[in-house]
Amino acid sequence: MTLSLHGRAALITGASRGLGRTIAEAFVRAGADVVLCARTQTQLDETCAALRSQAVTGQQVLGLPADISQPADVNWLVDFAFANLPKLDILVSNAGIYGPKGALEDVDWAAWIEGMAINLFGSALLYRAVLPRFKARSYGKIIQLSGGGATNPLPNLSAYAVSKAAVIRLMETVAEEARAFHVDVNAIAPGALNTGMLEEVLAAGPEKVGAAFYQRALRQKQEGGAPLQKGADLAVYLASAASDGLTGKLISAVWDPWPTFAEHKQDLDKTDVYTLRRIVPADRGLDWGG
Secondary structure, eight states, X not given: OOOOOTTOEEEEESOSSHHHHHHHHHHHHTTOEEEEEESOHHHHHHHHHHHHTXXXXXXXXXXXXXXXXXXXXXXXXXXXXXXXXXXXXXXXXXXXXXXXXXXXXXXXXXXXXXXXXXXXXXXXXXXXXXXXXXXXXXXXXXXXXXXXXXXXXXXXXXXXXXXXXXXXXXXXXXXXXXXXXXXXXXXXXXXXXXXXXXHHHHHHOXXXXXXXXXXXXXXXXXXXXXXXHXXXXXXXXXXXXXXXTOOSOEEETTTSOGGGGGGGHHHHHHSOTTSOOOOOGGGGTOSSOO
């Protein structure tokens, strides 16, 4: 799909490397102005410089280091973004970490809390900061990056799995709160990516992450993983006018037919497809338990 983000502006967190950087590059190519956020100043400066070289005359690429787990940093970041890009109408909540690796009773508790603070609380803080402005304008796009922990247990990565599942229910809930204001809130499952987070798993070793997960990570590294561009393309779609009215969905960049969603708008509006729900026996062909 060829989609335009001309005239739109986005705040993208975790934007200095990996998927966040690929999304930022895709947004700039599509014509958006962007404010990029990351915790490390040097990486952020390098990314901003690279994207400015791709931007057209008049297109803005700005950067501000911030820790999204800190309310003061989030308020400062959002104020900066709206002050410099008054028409800002897109938030991409991408910043996230794995957190500690190992059995729940063995991991460092402060590190476990940090995983929740960045992945879940940081997303909630960003939502809180942008929503009043989006609602006042009766338009906005919030795009949440998800992960495998949202839909499957991840033994030995409990902070990551719990926070990613929780952030999807946050996304679904806020989507309903914001629906009447024409603010769309959706999440992306980008697939298994070969980024720095994969290297973390390999460095931790099978003793920390479990033999099965470690072997899966090794295969993923050898086979290449999911293309970063697929997640970035879906982010552009969700940021564009083409997705207006689509809200409250967890969408796989790799497996779901999102380029054809316009043909299925009625089904998407009236059903719980692409959402987190409890499975009952009847869903699996069993005749007991309701």
